Amino acid sequence: MNGRRYKRGRLLHQSESQQLVMMKMMTTKAVLLFLALVLAAVRADVNSAEVTGSWATQAVASDNPSKTGDGGPLRPFFRTIDCAGAGCQTITLSFYTKEAGRCVLHTVVGEKGSDGNYQSEYSGQNYYHFLVQKPGFIVFYNHNVDANGQDTHMTVALAQGGQLSDTQSASYADVTDANSISRGSIQQVASHEKQIPMSTSELTEEDMKELPDKD
Structure with a gap:
């Protein structure tokens, strides 16, 4: 009798444990679904007035530095963004x-x-959304x-009218970390890279040497 009671108790204990595991899994799924819905809502809320205009790339970070490093196809030097x-x-x-060795202008x-993500074809397929939208940043x-x-996961910081402030730089590092990209991968964009005229579609290495040195 005692053995049977113990066995039943053990089976009951196992059943309760399985129920707890299932409840935790369901709770986790519910939380993930909620977060996904929240993120989709945030991504969908784009302020066109804050986004449209002239922009300059200030920093880039990624989990694939060979793609976002100097000369990499995913190191974009922005000029303008337009919303419609x-x-x-x-x-x-x-x-x-x-x-x-040449600078080529792209329009994408x-x-x-x-889901709030934009999709574009450039050097493969790109799925992107805004993490921060503030005046000038x-x-x-x-x-x-x-x-x-x-796959390459990356973040890009853009600004208007100058370099990032300390507060903006800290915000960029934080959101980069929050998206599972190490802040240690952040690369600052040299000032001479940001001063190439928008109307210039191609520049040779000799042309690049004539640009202002980094501050």
């Missing part, structure tokens, strides 16, 4: 990259999906998947 439609449904990004158009997150299926 309610809540910036369509976004147009104007930026240049250095390719084989993105459409916002139901924005940060966005991008997930790039290249033609070989390689």
